Amino acid sequence: MGDHMLEIKDLRVSFHTYAGEVQALGGINFTVGQSEILAVVGESGCGKSVTAQSILRLHNKDTIDYKQGEILYKGRDLLALSEKEMQKIRGREISMIFQDPMTSLNPTLTIGKQITEAILKHSDKEGNSTNQREANKQAAGLIRSVGIANPDLRLKQYPHELSGGMRQRIMIAIAMSCSPEILIADEPTTALDVTVQAQILDLMKALQIKSGASIVIITHNMGVVANIAQKVIIMYGGVVVEKGTSGDIFYRPKHPYTWGLLKSIFRLNKDKNEPLIPIDGIPPDLLAPPKGCPFAPRCDYAMKVCREQMPREYSFGSAHTCDCWLSDENCPLEVKDWRNGDVKYKQ
Ligand code: SF4
Numbered sequence: 001m002g003d004h005m006l007e008i009k010d011l012r013v014s015f016h017t018y019a020g021e022v023q024a025l026g027g028i029n030f031t032v033g034q035s036e037i038l039a040v041v042g043e044s045g046c047g048k049s050v051t052a053q054s055i056l057r058l059h060n061k062d063t064i065d066y067k068q069g070e071i072l073y074k075g076r077d078l079l080a081l082s083e084k085e086m087q088k089i090r091g092r093e094i095s096m097i098f099q100d101p102m103t104s105l106n107p108t109l110t111i112g113k114q115i116t117e118a119i120l121k122h123s124d125k126e127g128n129s130t131n132q133r134e135a136n137k138q139a140a141g142l143i144r145s146v147g148i149a150n151p152d153l154r155l156k157q158y159p160h161e162l163s164g165g166m167r168q169r170i171m172i173a174i175a176m177s178c179s180p181e182i183l184i185a186d187e188p189t190t191a192l193d194v195t196v197q198a199q200i201l202d203l204m205k206a207l208q209i210k211s212g213a214s215i216v217i218i219t220h221n222m223g224v225v226a227n228i229a230q231k232v233i234i235m236y237g238g239v240v241v242e243k244g245t246s247g248d249i250f251y252r253p254k255h256p257y258t259w260g261l262l263k264s265i266f267r268l269n270k271d272k273n274e275p276l277i278p279i280d281g282i283p284p285d286l287l288a289p290p291k292g293c294p295f296a297p298r299c300d301y302a303m304k305v306c307r308e309q310m311p312r313e314y315s316f317g318s319a320h321t322c323d324c325w326l327s328d329e330n331c332p333l334e335v336k337d338w339r340n341g342d343v344k345y346k347q
Contacts, residue, residue, distance in 0.1 A: 004072070005182055005214045006032040006055070011069035013054055022286045024050045026238040027069065032182065032231075037208060037215045039229035041222065041261065045283050047238040048218045052184050055216075056096055057086050073182075092122050095175035099187035101167035105159040111170055112155030115139040115177060122178040142173040147203055165196035169203065176207060183208075186218045201227045222265045226250060231319065234258050237284045237294025239310075244320035254314075254322035256299045259338040293325070301326055301333055 013025040025047045032038045040048045053059055055071055057078065071078040073094065078086065090096075098104045106114060116135040123130035130138070136155070143151035146169040159167055168188060175183055185204065189197035205228055208215050217228060225232055225246065233243040234257060242255040253259055260279040281298035284290055292309050296302040305325050314327035325331055 003033050004031040005034050005036075005074060006216070007070075007072040008051070008055075009070040009072065011051070011054065011071065012067040013050060014065045014067055015059075015063050016065060017063070017287075020287050021065075023289050024238055024286060025054070026289065028235070028238075028240045030233050030240060030243060032214050032216055035208065035212045035214055036231060037205075037217065037229050038231045038233065039217045039219060039225040040233050040235060041219055041225055042235035043220055043283055045286070046235040048220075048235050049186055050238075051235070052096070052186050052216065052218050055182075055184060056090055056094060058096075091118065091175075091180070092178045093180055094182045094184065095178065095180040096184040096186065097168070097171045097175045097188050099190045101164070101171045101191075102159060104171055105167060107159050109158070110155065111143075111157055111159065111162070112136065112139055115142060115155070115170070115174055118174050118177045138177070139173075142177055143170070145176075145207070146170070146173045147199075163196075164192050165199060168192060168196075168200055172200075172203065172207065176211065176213075179211060180213055182214045182216065184216045184218070187220070188217065189224060190219075190221070197224070198227070204228065222261050234261070237289060238286055239294065239323065241295065241324065242320075242322045244316075248316070248320040252316070252320070253338065254316065254320075254327055255295075255324045256301055256326070256338075257295050260298075263339070293323075301335065303331075303333065 008028055008030050010027050010029060011025055012027050015022040015024055028047070028051065040051060042048050055078065066079050073089065078089070116132065116139050119135040119138050120130060139155060140151040143154050148154055148166060148169055154162070162170065188204070189200050192200060201224065204215060217224065219225060229246050231243070232246055232249040233240050234249065234255065235241065236257050242249065242253065242258050249258060250262070253262060263277040264279060265276070279298060284294045290296060291307070293299070293306040293311050296306045299306065303325060311323045311325045313321050313323050315321050326333060326335055
């Protein structure tokens with residue numbers, strides 16, 4: 001197992017739909033270390049949420065098809081576990097929070113009821129006999145730990161009585177109530193305004209330091225990544241196209257899609273007259289994925305080989321990899337500077 005909490009090995013996942021087989025993940029590999037914060041980045045439909053939900057096996061088993069690969073949690077393959085064994089892992093060892101806390105919280109139950117339910121359920125499974133009174137006390141402590149004042153009042157309130165930021169804090173409190181080893185956060189700040197986003201990220205960082213949990217954060221927002229992640233994987237069209245440390249991705253990016261993502265975000269050191277550049281085109285149709293590189297139809301550098309063969313993985317140091325033919329030593333293109341996209345042919 002090494003020091004990996006989680007290891008995804010060559011994971012291929014499809015969904016069976018009326019329109020045909022959607023090839024959602026095309027063989028992805030990555031690891032999450034102990035107490036590490038990993039960000040999984042990409043546009044909608046790139047496979048990042050499928051990856052997150054596959055870890056907890058949350059998909060409908062009648063439509064999902066795990067075609068190949070392993071999801072190793074502390075060395076155990078989660079795909080090989082029975083549903084009963086998975087239930088012991090969900091929430092207690094691996095927790096998840098979602099984009100919109102309003103749809104994750106039950107609108108008909110008080111916040112206190114929802115937090116204490118989670119505490120009591122997991123204490124039962126562990127054979128502890130936490131009573132309602134102790135659970136209430138723990139719930140108040142959890143609410144305080146996620147930075148919400150006046151916990152006794154909040155415990156009596158319903159979700160609609162709280163702001164979006166507070167509801168997301170409550171979801172984090174519920175997710176952390178069983179001291180999970182891994183917290184998966186699927187677009188946890190997308191529904192929130194910018195200042196609240198920053199507060200939620202600060203909270204997640206603080207809780208990670210305190211608890212030592214590993215965090216997998218799923219996002220389409222490179223700003224979120226810069227704030228929180230130590231390691232980053234960039235996904236496109238159901239595959240990982242680049243991965244590395246935060247420094248690798250922000251300062252030494254190798255893949256044209258990563259360049260596109262970086263050029264499309266606002267940075268404080270950017271010249272105010274310099275425009276934000278969107279990535280033209282649309283993501284590939286995963287009902288009929290392209291034969292070669294999935295980014296080829298949108299890539300300024302696409303060559304003949306790109307349309308015919310999937311690029312292999314190239315390494316740049318211990319953690320940094322990129323799946324792009326531009327990284328091949330025989331590539332005829334010379335890329336001068338990704339910021340101005342100057343394409344030159346080698347002599
Ligand atoms: Fe562009 Fe080719 Fe690299 Fe794909 S493999 S990103 S098409 S240069």
